Amino acid sequence: MRPAVEEDRGFIRPQTAPLLVMVDMQREYVEEGRPLYLHEIDGSLARCKALLDTARARNWDVAHVFWRCSGPLFNPRTPYWEAIDGFHARATSEKVFFKSEPSAYSSETFARMMADRQPAVTYLAGYQGTLACLWTMVDAHERGHDMVFVGDGSHSAATDAAGEAQTHSTLVEIVRQFADVVSVQEVVGENEGTARPMAETGADLMDRPVLAARAV
Template identity: 30%
Template sequence: MPSATEVFTILQLVGAPSQPSSLADSVLLIIDAQREYVDGKLALPGIEASLAAGGRLLARARAAGTPVVHVLHRGAGPIFNPATPYHQPAETMLPLAGEAIVEKTQANAFAGTGLQSVLEATGRKNLIVIGYMTHNCVSSTVRAATERGFRSTVVAAASGTRALPDGQGGVLSAEVLHAASLIGLSDTQAVIVRDVAEIPD
């Protein structure tokens, strides 16, 4: 087993900037902060603390004049159904007038949506990403953003996921899956910070 000093990311290897993006030069991208993850069929562990952290970052972004984009998943079946309350944004993440809202139907928020045009209209290439779920929509969207020339910073405390079957009769915990998903993104896709306080103004 190599030591921590012998392990590095590809971003480190190529000399990519390691500092998180700031509110002054970024777009705050909020992915699927919806009630389905609060009190619906996909309620996530630790969601209240996560949304509280996201709410603090959202308040700072608004005070700084940072563009805010809300991505909402639209389902046609038992989850994220717009005919139910669970499609609605979580209380701490309600969009204000003038903030962009992008609806998606796939994990990647760029797929079949106008997200790229919305982001390009801001004139900013840095994204600060929070939301749900880390292993699915957050990861898919960050990877797609990299392919389109955006630089992402993901905030761990304001994101989350749920436990999944491990394929061997056991369960992979939400905490482990969340951490592993973020570590995977840190290799080639994004700067990862633990808490919203690490995002500069």
């Protein structure tokens, strides 16, 4: 099987252009019947594509982080590990990292890249919210890295107590307690420079009500 990505390619410019990190844009989340399948992923997936297209058009740095394991999930020997259609890294201009745990920082090369490029701003989008995105945002916060979560450029799995949309809304509010959160429209709507977070109230971040929740 042809590899979906090649390790350690591309170039990230330190402390210059904004960086868009697309995490776990993998088929595990879009293939019906797979354990991690997200039933309501379509809206966020379309927004992620608009975000990626905008970053490329503005000549931002782009990094793709893939979860790679030897078990039944995210296994390179299966087609479900592959990038979702439309989200493959460009061969010469975009960086690719592999990780073995939820956080992108579990990739040593990703962690080094992030340390080298501070204080330039980084935007994080991808799947799923309560796994890779939350863990990566926490790690960035602990390291003092300027990482902004694109809240509606992500989605989360349902829990026993809440559906996908409700779970993700709660996740967005948890992240907001320690990091900046923006919407895709805020990023793509910027004519130049970088988008910064909306007001603390976060009105209209998502197309649905946001639950009040705080990280403990």
